[in-house]
Amino acid sequence: MDSAVARDQALDAAEELFYARGIQSVGMDELRGASGVSLKRLYQLFPTKEQLVEAYLARRDERWRRRLAEDVAGRPDPRERIPAVFDWLEGWFGEDGFRGCAWINAYGELGATSARVAQQVRAHKEAFRDYLASLVAEAELPAALTGPLFLLAEGAMVTAGVTGSTQPAAEAREAARVLVAAAGQVY
Amino acid sequence: MDSAVARDQALDAAEELFYARGIQSVGMDELRGASGVSLKRLYQLFPTKEQLVEAYLARRDERWRRRLAEDVAGRPDPRERIPAVFDWLEGWFGEDGFRGCAWINAYGELGATSARVAQQVRAHKEAFRDYLASLVAEAELPAALTGPLFLLAEGAMVTAGVTGSTQPAAEAREAARVLVAAAGQVY
DNA sequence: ACCGTAGGAGAACGTTGGTTCTCTCGTCAA
DNA sequence: TTGACGAGAGAACCAACGTTCTCCTACGGT
DSSP: OOHHHHHHHHHHHHHHHHHHHOSTTSOHHHHHHHHTOOHHHHHHHOSSHHHHHHHHHHHHHHHHHHHHHHHHHTOSSHHHHHHHHHHHHHHHHTSTTOOSOHHHHHHHHHTTTOHHHHHHHHHHHHHHHHHHHHHHHHTTOOGGGHHHHHHHHHHHHHHHHHHOOSHHHHHHHHHHHHHHHHHHHTO | OOHHHHHHHHHHHHHHHHHHHOSTTSOHHHHHHHHTOOHHHHHHHOSSHHHHHHHHHHHHHHHHHHHHHHHHHTOSSHHHHHHHHHHHHHHHHTSTTOOSOHHHHHHHHHTTTOHHHHHHHHHHHHHHHHHHHHHHHHTTOOGGGHHHHHHHHHHHHHHHHHHOOSHHHHHHHHHHHHHHHHHHHTO
């Protein structure tokens, strides 16, 4: 079997199990069973569990941001793209198995003990914030709007994760609309 | 030694270590060393580690909400109390050893595997949200403001935890001010 | 056909950590 | 004074888990 295929299968299983149950509660043996990749191969691909965790977060980061950006880019009007972020969040919150933000969860679990995981979480959040800043700029809105929009999105992710409801996305979208309107009035 | 004293010492050590390093990475033996309470006594007071975790979260919940409420109640003008929440958050974010919201962290670590911990996190967040709702009512503002204020506060806690900065509190406070002003204009 | 190598299954190893047990000592009532 | 009891220190027990090792099978090149 191709190494690339084994790597994908390992990461697929890691993503499903780590996200659903937390990282520390999933053992390498369970990962072997779920992925169909032998322990020997797993350790060839990822010499330690921590490296597998890093690869999981890195791949998920890339996918998560790409999916969001692709969805939002479908709106031709730049002003529509900011609410579109919250629409996309709402769809995500409603997916089967949604359990909050993988990076916030990983930070709670490993942020204090793994500097690399903490760094990946910071990088992911910074990238998301930069993306919001680019949307704000495209919409020709004041850059100061980025921070509040980011906080609303983060709050919605946390709250949706804890409560299991999609409603925080709608609340955040409406609040964002008000903030955008108020910022527009400044001109 | 009094049982109540031992219980307090155990919970003091648990709070310090669990909050700083995460729950799963702190062993009962380390807790014994840090608290000065023998293992035998610890297990008399808390028959399992999970029960100690629950007691830690419960006591911290009670203290956290009391301190916030006491601080905010110092503002005589009900309209000043909503920004006062974010002032208090800012002070908290700046404390030595601040590592984000203990409940969000606990949820990331144990929410998927411990139904009781997940329930405690939900209860804490709901109580905080209810408290914000009471402030909104006292200020005679529309109840729909509660959700956005809550999301801003949650987003600020997460972001301050991950980045180590107090700035999210100021951003959230300013956004809250704008939302309050916009809600006031509706009348 | 034969050998060397890769890979899989699963046992084995070593550590960690939650929980319990043993042993000892000090205290206090009779 | 003695004996029962509670408490502390720390060893012991046991399961889980990250990581490595053993053994066996299959296959590709000569």
